[in-house]
Amino acid sequence: MKKQLWRIGIGAALFLAALISNNSFGWGKTLFYLSSYIVVGGNVVKKAVRNIFRGQVFDENFLMTTATIGAMLINEYAEGIAVMLFYQVGELFQSYAVDKSRKSIAALMDIRPDYANLKKDNEIVKVDPDEVKPGDIIIIKPGERVPLDGKVIAGNSMVDTSALTGESMPRSVGIGQEVLSGSINLNGVITVEVSREYEESTVNKILDLVENAGGKKSRSERFITKFARYYTPVVVVLAVCLAVLPPLFFEEASFSKWVYAALSFLVVSCPCALVISIPLTFFGGIGGASKRGVLVKGSNHLEDLAKTEIVVFDKTGTLTKGVFNVQKIEPVGISKEELLELIAHAESYSQHPISESLKRAYGKEIDNSLITDVKEIPGQGVSATVRGKRVLAGNAKLMKEHSISISNDEENLIGTVVHVAVNDQYAGYILIADEIKEDSAEAIKKLKRENVKQTVMLTGDNKDIAGKVAAQLELDDVFTELLPHDKIEKVEELLLQKSAQGKLAFVGDGLNDAPVLARADIGIAMGGLGSDAAIEAADVVIMTDEPAKIVTAMRIAKKTLGIAKQNIVFAIGVKVGVLILSALGLVTMWAAIFGDVGVTIIAIFNAFRALNVKKL
Numbered sequence: 001m002k003k004q005l006w007r008i009g010i011g012a013a014l015f016l017a018a019l020i021s022n023n024s025f026g027w028g029k030t031l032f033y034l035s036s037y038i039v040v041g042g043n044v045v046k047k048a049v050r051n052i053f054r055g056q057v058f059d060e061n062f063l064m065t066t067a068t069i070g071a072m073l074i075n076e077y078a079e080g081i082a083v084m085l086f087y088q089v090g091e092l093f094q095s096y097a098v099d100k101s102r103k104s105i106a107a108l109m110d111i112r113p114d115y116a117n118l119k120k121d122n123e124i125v126k127v128d129p130d131e132v133k134p135g136d137i138i139i140i141k142p143g144e145r146v147p148l149d150g151k152v153i154a155g156n157s158m159v160d161t162s163a164l165t166g167e168s169m170p171r172s173v174g175i176g177q178e179v180l181s182g183s184i185n186l187n188g189v190i191t192v193e194v195s196r197e198y199e200e201s202t203v204n205k206i207l208d209l210v211e212n213a214g215g216k217k218s219r220s221e222r223f224i225t226k227f228a229r230y231y232t233p234v235v236v237v238l239a240v241c242l243a244v245l246p247p248l249f250f251e252e253a254s255f256s257k258w259v260y261a262a263l264s265f266l267v268v269s270c271p272c273a274l275v276i277s278i279p280l281t282f283f284g285g286i287g288g289a290s291k292r293g294v295l296v297k298g299s300n301h302l303e304d305l306a307k308t309e310i311v312v313f314d315k316t317g318t319l320t321k322g323v324f325n326v327q328k329i330e331p332v333g334i335s336k337e338e339l340l341e342l343i344a345h346a347e348s349y350s351q352h353p354i355s356e357s358l359k360r361a362y363g364k365e366i367d368n369s370l371i372t373d374v375k376e377i378p379g380q381g382v383s384a385t386v387r388g389k390r391v392l393a394g395n396a397k398l399m400k401e402h403s404i405s406i407s408n409d410e411e412n413l414i415g416t417v418v419h420v421a422v423n424d425q426y427a428g429y430i431l432i433a434d435e436i437k438e439d440s441a442e443a444i445k446k447l448k449r450e451n452v453k454q455t456v457m458l459t460g461d462n463k464d465i466a467g468k469v470a471a472q473l474e475l476d477d478v479f480t481e482l483l484p485h486d487k488i489e490k491v492e493e494l495l496l497q498k499s500a501q502g503k504l505a506f507v508g509d510g511l512n513d514a515p516v517l518a519r520a521d522i523g524i525a526m527g528g529l530g531s532d533a534a535i536e537a538a539d540v541v542i543m544t545d546e547p548a549k550i551v552t553a554m555r556i557a558k559k560t561l562g563i564a565k566q567n568i569v570f571a572i573g574v575k576v577g578v579l580i581l582s583a584l585g586l587v588t589m590w591a592a593i594f595g596d597v598g599v600t601i602i603a604i605f606n607a608f609r610a611l612n613v614k615k616l
Contacts, residue, residue, distance in 0.1 A: 001092070004088065005092070007040060007043070007088065008040065008088050008089060008092065011039040011040030011081075011085060011088070012036075014035045014036035014039060015032075015033075015040075015078075015085060017032045017036075018032030018033045018036060018077070018078075018081075019078065033081060036081050037077075037080065037081050037084065040081065040084045041064070041065070041068060041081075041084035041087075041088075044061050044064050044084065044087070044088075045061075045065045045069075048061040048062045048064075048066075057233075064084060064087055066236060067266055067269065068080035068081070068083050070239075070263050070266040071083065071263075071266075073263060074263045083600075113129050113145045113146070113147035113181060113182070114145075115127065115128065115129070115147065116129045116131075116132050116138050117139040117144075118131070118137075119136075119137040119138065119191070124139055129147040129148055129181075129198045130197075130199075132147070132148055132194055132197070132198065133194065134194050134196060135193065135194065136193075136194045137191060137193055137194075138150065138192050138194060139189065139190075139192075140179075140185045140189070140192060141185065141189055142157070142187050142188065143186075144184070144185050145181075145182065145183070146159070146179050146180065146181050146182065146183045146185060147198075148181050148195075148196065148197070148198055149180050149181050149196045149200075150194040151176065151178055151179075151192065151195055152173055152174060152175055152177050152178075152190050153175060153191050153192065153193050154191035155174075155188050155189050155190035155191055156172070156173070156174040156188050156190070157172075157173055157185050157186060157187055157189070157190050158171070158172055158173075158187050158188070159171050159173050159179060159183045159184065159185055159186060160184040160186055161180065170353065172378055173190065174378055174379060178195070179192055180203075180483070181201040181203040181204070182201075182203035186351075187351070231269075231271065235265070235266070235269040235579075236266075238265065239262045239263075239265050239269070242258060242261055242262040242582075243258050243259045243261075243262035243263075246258045261582060261585045264582045264587065264591075265579060265583060268575060268578045268579055268591075268595035269575070269579060271571070271575075273567070273571035273599040273600040273602075274567070274568065274571050274572075277564075277567045277571070277600065277603035277606070277607045278564055278567060278568070278607075279299065280604060281563050281564045281567060281606075281610050282299030282302055282564065282610075283299070284560070284563075284607055284608060284609070284611040285299075285302050285559070285560030285610040285613075286298075286299065286302060287610075288560075288610060288611045288612065289302070289552075289553055289556045289557075289613065291613065292549065292552050292556070292613055292616070293542065293543045293544040293546070293549055294540065294541070294543070294549050294552060294556070295540065295543060296539070296540050296553070296557075297539050297540065297541075301522060301539040301540055302557045302560055303560075303561055304503045304521055304522045304539075305503075305505070305522060305540065305556075305557035306554065306557035306558045306560070307501055307503045308452060308502070308504070308521075308522065308554060309451075309453045309454070309498045309499060309502035309503060309504070310452070310453060310454045310456065310494055310498050310502070310503075311452050311454070311456070311550065312455075312490075312491060312494060312506045312516075313455070313456070313457045313508075314457075314458060314506075314507065314508035314509060315457055315459035315461055315466055315469060316459065316461065316509075317508075317526060317545075318507050318508055318509050318526055318547065319436060319437060319440045319457065319469065319547060320434040320435060320436050320437060320469065321434060321435045321437055322434060322509070323434065323435070324353055324354070324357050324432055324433065324434050325357055325361070325433070325435065326340075326357055326358065326431070327431045327432065327433045327435070328413070328431035329431075330407065330429050330431075331428035332407070332426055332428040333425070333426075333427060333428075334427050334428070339427055339428050339430070340358070340361060340430070341362065341364075341386075342386050342387075342389065342393075342420065342422065342427070343418065343420050344359050344361070344362035344364075344366065345367070345371050345384070345386045345391075346371070346374070346383070346384040346386055346391040346393045347359065347382060347393060348368070348371060349371075349374050350376065354416060354418060354432055357432050358430065358432070370386055371384055371385070371386055372384070372385045373385040377394065377398060379397070380394045380395055380401065381393050381395060381418070389422050389423055390423050390424070391422055392404070392421040392424075393418055393420050393421075394418065395417070395418070396417075396419060399419050399421060399426070402421065404419075404421045404425075404426050406419050406426055406429070407426075407429055413431050413433075413468075414433055414436075414465060414468040414469060415432055415433025415434065415465065416431070416432045416433065417429050417431055417432075418430045418431075418432060436473065437545075437546070439546050439547055439548040440473055440547050441472070441473050441474070443546075443548040443551060444473050444474055444475060444547075445474070446548065446551040447550065447554075450551060450555070453498075453502075454476050454477070454497070455475045455476050455477075456477045456478070456479070456490075456494060457469070457470050457473075457477070458478075458482055458486075458487045458490055458516070459479070459480055459481075459482065460480075460481060460482055460483065461480060461481070463480045463481065466480040484513075484516065485515075487513075487515075487516045488515055488516055491504065491506060491516055491519055495521075503521040503522055504521045505520060505521065505522040505524055505540075505550070506519075506520035506523055506524065507525075507526070507542075507547070507550060508523075508524075508525060509526035509545075513537075515537075517537040518537045522539050522540060523537055523538040524538055524541075524542060525537070525538035525540070525541045526541075526545045540553060555613075555616040556610075556613050556616050559609075559610065559613070559616065560610045563606060563609055566606060567603040567606055570599070570602070570603065571599050571603055574599045575595055575599065577595075578591060578595030579595075
C-alpha cells in the first residue's frame with residue numbers, strides 16, 4: 001500500500017510539472033512526461049511483458065500498456081499518463097479491499113488440546129492426544145481442556161462448551177454422559193473412557209472444517225479481467241487491420257492517415273472508464289458501508305450481498321445479547337426482596353453463570369454467617385440453610401425430587417427458570433435469560449422486505465429456549481442442539497435450496513461459528529463482541545453488533561451493484577459508438593480522447609454516488 005501511494009504521489013507530481021512547464025524548457029517537458037510514465041506505469045508495463053513470456057498475453061496490463069504507449073506515440077503524452085495514473089488509483093482502491101480480506105484463523109488453534117492425562121497401571125502419564133486410543137482411560141482435572149471425545153465413568157463437573165456450541169452456559173456432566181474435545185472442565189475431576197481417536201474427535205473436525213471450508217467458497221473473477229480477456233485481443237487486431245488494410249487495398253488511402261485512425265481507435269478502446277470506475281464504485285460502497293458500521297472485506301462480497309436469498313443466524317451473541325440476567329421474579333407467599341435474598345445466599349458459593357446472575361441481581365453484600373449446610377446437587381441445583389430456613393433452588397427436577405408442586409408458567413417463558421422452595425413450600429421462581437437484541441425482530445422483518453426468501457436459526461442451545469426465541473422473532477425455521485459440524489451440514493442442505501445466482505449468508509459471533517462463516521457464500525460476523533476467529537473468517541463484519549445492519553449492508557450492496565452496471569452499460573455503449581466512427585475515419589483524436597477520458601470522468605462521478613448511504 002505504501003509503495004503504491006508513493007508511486008502515485010511522485011508520478012502525479014512529475015505529471016503536474018510537465019503540464020505547467022512550457023516549450024522554453026525544450027526536452028524538459030518531455031522528460032517530465034516520460035519520468036512520470038515510468039514511475040506510474042513502470043510496474044504495469046513490467047507485468048505485461050512478464051505475462052507475455054508466460055503466455056498470458058491479453059490481460060488488463062497488456063491493454064493498459066498498449067493503449068497508453070499508443071497515446072504517447074501520437075504525442076498525446078498527457079492522455080497516456082493520465083490514463084495510467086487513474087488506473088493506478090483504481091488498483092490502489094482494489095488493493096485496499098483485498099488487504100482487508102480474510103486472514104488465517106489463528107485464534108481457532110487455541111482449542112487444540114496440548115496433552116491428555118492417560119491412566120496406565122494406576123499411574124497418570126501426560127501423552128500427546130494422538131497416542132490415545134478408543135477404550136483408554138483419561139483423567140481431566142479442573143481448568144484443563146478435554147483432549148478427546150469420551151464418556152464419563154467417574155466424577156461430576158461443569159463443562160464449558162462455548163468454544164464448540166457458542167453457548168456461554170456451562171453444562172453439567174456426570175457418570176454415563178458424553179464430553180466433547182475442545183470443551184473446558186471447570187470444577188471437578190472426571191474420569192473419561194475415550195470413544196474416538198483424535199483424528200475423529202470433535203476438536204479435530206472443527207480445525208479441518210476451517211482449513212477446508214474456505215476452499216469450497218466460490219469466487220467470481222473481477223469483471224474487468226474477464227472483459228479484457230476477450231476485448232483486448234479483438235481491439236488490438238482491429239487496430240492493426242485499420243492501420244494496414246486500407247492503404248493496401250485503396251490507392252487513395254494515406255498510410256499516415258490510417259495509422260492516425262488506428263491509434264485513435266486504440267486510445268478510445270482503452271477501458272479505463274471500466275478499469276477505474278468499477279473498482280471506485282465498489283470501493284465507494286465499501287466506504288459508505290464502513291460509515292454505517294459495516295466492514296466489507298472486498299468488492300466480491302459486496303456483490304454477493306446484493307444477491308442474498310437465504311440468511312442463517314446463530315442465536316447467542318447474534319440475535320441475543322449473550323449476557324444472562326434476571327428477567328423476572330415471581331414470588332409465592334413471600335416478597336420479591338426476600339425471595340431474591342434467600343436464593344442469592346443459597347447460591348453464594350457457586351461460580352455457575354446462573355448463580356452469578358442471581359448475586360448480581362441481589363446487589364448487596366452476602367452475609368456468610370447466615371448460611372449453613374450448603375450442598376450442590378449435580379444437574380439439579382443447590383440446597384442450603386439461610387437464616388434457619390431450608391432453601392432449595394434449582395430446576396423442575398429438583399422440585400419433583402422433593403414432591404414440591406411448581407408453577408405451570410415455565411412452558412411460556414424464554415430462558416432458564418430457577419424454582420425456589422422454603423421449608424419444603426414452593427416460594428416462587430426467578431427467570432434468567434439471554435435477552436433478545438432490541439433490533440432483532442425488526443431486522444428479520446426488513447430482511448423479508450428485501451426479498452430474502454428464508455430466515456433460519458442454527459444454535460447449540462436446547463430446543464425449548466431456541467424454539468421460543470425463533471417464534472418470537474418469526475423466523476422461518478430453527479435447528480437446535482447443533483455442534484459446528486452439524487451447522488456445516490445444515491448450511492450445506494440450505495445451499496441446495498437457493499437459486500443458481502442466489503447467495504446464502506451466515507451470521508455468527510463465536511469461535512465455533514468460524515467454520516460455518518467460511519463455508520457460507522457470505523460470512524457475516526458480529527464484530528463488537530464477537531470472537532477474533534469469527535471476525536477473521538467472515539467476509540462482512542457488523543462492528544456495532546446490530547442485526548439490523550445486515551439490511552443496511554444489503555441495501556448498500558444493491559445500490560453499489562446498480563451503479564456498477566450503469567457504468568458498464570454507459571462506458572461500453574459510448575466506446576462502441578466512438579470505435580465504429582474511428583474505424584470509419586470520421587472522428588479526430590479529440591473525439592477519441594472524449595470517448596476515453598470524458599466517459600471515464602462521467603463514470604467516476606457516477607461512482608461517487610455509492611458513497612451516499614445516509615438514507616439506506
